[in-house]
Amino acid sequence: MKIPFVDLYQQYNNLKSELDAAIAEVITNSDFIRGKQMEPFEQEFAAAIGSKHCISCANGTDALYIAMRALGVGSGDEVMTTAHTWISTSETITQTGARVVFCDTDERTFNIDADGVKAKITDKTRGIIVVHLCGQPADVDRIRKLADEHGFWLIEDCAQSHLAELGGKTVGTYGDIATFSFYPGKNLGAMGDAGGIVTNRDDLAEWMTLFARHGGKGNHLIEGINSRMDGLQAAVLRVKLPHLQEWTRKRQEAAARYDELFADVDEIETPYVAAGRSHVYHLYMIKTANRDSLRQYLNEKEIPSVINYSYALPFYKAYEYLGHSPADFPRAYANQGKILSLPIFPEITREQQEYVVKCVKAGLASSRA
Numbered sequence: 001m002k003i004p005f006v007d008l009y010q011q012y013n014n015l016k017s018e019l020d021a022a023i024a025e026v027i028t029n030s031d032f033i034r035g036k037q038m039e040p041f042e043q044e045f046a047a048a049i050g051s052k053h054c055i056s057c058a059n060g061t062d063a064l065y066i067a068m069r070a071l072g073v074g075s076g077d078e079v080m081t082t083a084h085t086w087i088s089t090s091e092t093i094t095q096t097g098a099r100v101v102f103c104d105t106d107e108r109t110f111n112i113d114a115d116g117v118k119a120k121i122t123d124k125t126r127g128i129i130v131v132h133l134c135g136q137p138a139d140v141d142r143i144r145k146l147a148d149e150h151g152f153w154l155i156e157d158c159a160q161s162h163l164a165e166l167g168g169k170t171v172g173t174y175g176d177i178a179t180f181s182f183y184p185g186k187n188l189g190a191m192g193d194a195g196g197i198v199t200n201r202d203d204l205a206e207w208m209t210l211f212a213r214h215g216g217k218g219n220h221l222i223e224g225i226n227s228r229m230d231g232l233q234a235a236v237l238r239v240k241l242p243h244l245q246e247w248t249r250k251r252q253e254a255a256a257r258y259d260e261l262f263a264d265v266d267e268i269e270t271p272y273v274a275a276g277r278s279h280v281y282h283l284y285m286i287k288t289a290n291r292d293s294l295r296q297y298l299n300e301k302e303i304p305s306v307i308n309y310s311y312a313l314p315f316y317k318a319y320e321y322l323g324h325s326p327a328d329f330p331r332a333y334a335n336q337g338k339i340l341s342l343p344i345f346p347e348i349t350r351e352q353q354e355y356v357v358k359c360v361k362a363g364l365a366s367s368r369a
């Protein structure tokens, strides 16, 4: 049985006539950069999140950089973030001139540990970027309170968490700014790179719109950068957005099916969901002690699996200069050798999942033998 990690072709095929027509219209109108689909998409996406503004941009990494520049971060400042995330979150902190301050994670949710955040606050702390990793909301309500008490800002990196909810509120509405990626494999994916930034604050929205487009057209009010979304991507995203809720429900159903199929497998720890939140399962990340031998077995059976990510960020060469040791981030360090993401996407079938689980069980048995 052939099982992809994410089945983008099937998603396209299910919406083929609508997508083809939307793409053809962009080409007919030569609407390649931004274009007529952009403003409607920005408004529709802001409404879907429950935020006032959405500013489109080139990708989710730029979204983080633009957000921090809008909040005035620069050299001499410190910005906290989680030790377990994709490097976009931390490399953009460095790009602003600020210093990255990593915080350890919760062992079971993989998200930043709010108690650990408190201990890392200094008089140079300007802000924090919280990531809702795998699609599970982090403790962003508690961190919002910390930010308000100590007078620093909060950015939510929602690249993996479109429509996830905490306490009945969509993530992306807790932060001063929230950033999204529409990379093809994300829960809402374009057909190339694309990103979005949401905020309720008019002043930040206005500044970010200028900054992402060379500081303004006609009159350059400031120096900016070039971070635009293609018209083709906006057209594709407008076709897909109305399906996002249904796709999210299907991901949750698929996750529940895996949970059930793994219920009698002691060696596998299935994703733990903390109270009061909806997990949107961008990733179905399990933990197991014999991860590397299991992965090798799955590779032989052509079952795709991914390690998100091979190391906690402080242990990559890029962050050697911070001089950290495993004892600084014991939980993120312990997880890095155990995590494994299994195929999940809205269209995955029960048969595909049963086959994945059968191979995982066989892989565990063969490493015991």
Ligand SMILES: *Cc1c(COP(=O)(O)O)cnc(C)c1O
Binding pocket: 059, 060, 061, 062, 085, 086, 088, 089, 131, 157, 159, 160, 180, 181, 182, 183, 193, 194, 195
């Ligand atoms: C994908 C991702 C990004 C970056 O998005 P791009 O669109 O690929 O630049 C940022 N943060 C996290 C947590 C991501 O998963």
